[in-house]
């Protein structure tokens with residue numbers, strides 16, 4: 001009998017600072033109308049704390065949801081690409097904040113797909129018997145790395161985190177991750193590149209924190225649909241199911257048009273799609289995990305639902321997971337852990353980033 005990795009805890013952490021489309025139109029030449037019609041996005045969140053702080057709160061909530069203590073975690077996998085420190089890694093800071101002293105800690109970076117790749121890694125390690133439990137995280141604080149002067153990218157991204165608690169289940173029930181497909185279009189990796197982040201740039205004397213995004217939007221758009229479609233087809237084939245068996249599709253939320261075209265190509269009804277892109281924009285590694293948490297919280301995912309989660313990101317990495325949800329859709333315990341409060345708005349936090357990069361110019365009255 002194959003041990004299954006049941007998902008028994010889930011939690012999210014969205015920073016309180018809201019940046020809406022009107023705020024963005026005071027920074028770059030754009031409009032609410034353009035952003036909504038081209039992307040479906042209305043708001044995104046901007047963090048006043050480090051990414052590991054968001055990840056910690058999401059993990060504390062996932063643990064409470066599962067009714068587990070911090071000592072019941074064998075492995076923490078932090079999925080994301082905006083770590084507050086490179087060495088030591090972000091998962092070790094989450095371990096420290098949780099007091100999860102029995103956990104091994106690893107960081108995993110496949111950009112926007114990192115949270116879902118983390119789920120695949122933890123699932124495989126539980127099935128192999130290496131570990132019995134894991135906290136997997138998709139978290140990003142992209143705002144300090146954003147080029148807030150470039151309207152092509154500044155409107156698209158936000159900050160956030162989500163986490164899941166996975167535990168070995170010997171009941172023989174088919175629950176948790178049932179099939180997945182993972183891939184990467186490495187030949188096209190340069191069409192989505194954040195120049196300025198990484199040792200390569202430090203060695204060139206690039207000012208710390210200052211970035212330029214190579215972002216070929218239309219090309220990425222096409223590759224995103226191709227990658228997610230391929231992943232979905234492969235996962236469905238591996239599992240030997242009919243598309244009609246899928247109850248909910250929780251895709252990476254990079255653009256509402258991408259989501260709708262993907263559903264159309266997969267011949268899946270839009271009614272099965274879970275969409276929250278209007279609330280948070282694209283949170284990279286946190287996107288699909290936050291969407292999955294919200295699909296459960298909002299009752300879209302029900303006991304025993306079969307969920308398809310396609311994702312796509314820089315690299316160009318792609319993934320698709322087929323997940324069978326367990327019986328329980330409500331948390332065992334509540335969690336009173338939260339972020340430290342802030343009085344700063346999303347726009348004020350962005351202006352702080354611009355000032356740090358020497359780019360903020362007060363508008364001429």
Ligand code: UT7
Nearest residue numbers: 029030034038112151152155217218220221224254255313
């Ligand atoms: O998670 C990683 C994966 N990311 C993605 O998958 C993103 C994929 N790409 C996209 O979602 C879309 O390509 C974008 C939303 C980035 C852009 O939408 P688009 O429909 O492909 O627009 P476009 O780049 O073709 O630009 C159309 C026009 C251009 O003006 P002209 O040349 O027609 O005069 C742009 O300069 O819109 C202009 N434009 C804007 N206008 C107002 C570009 N950005 C903006 C903006 N506000 N923010």
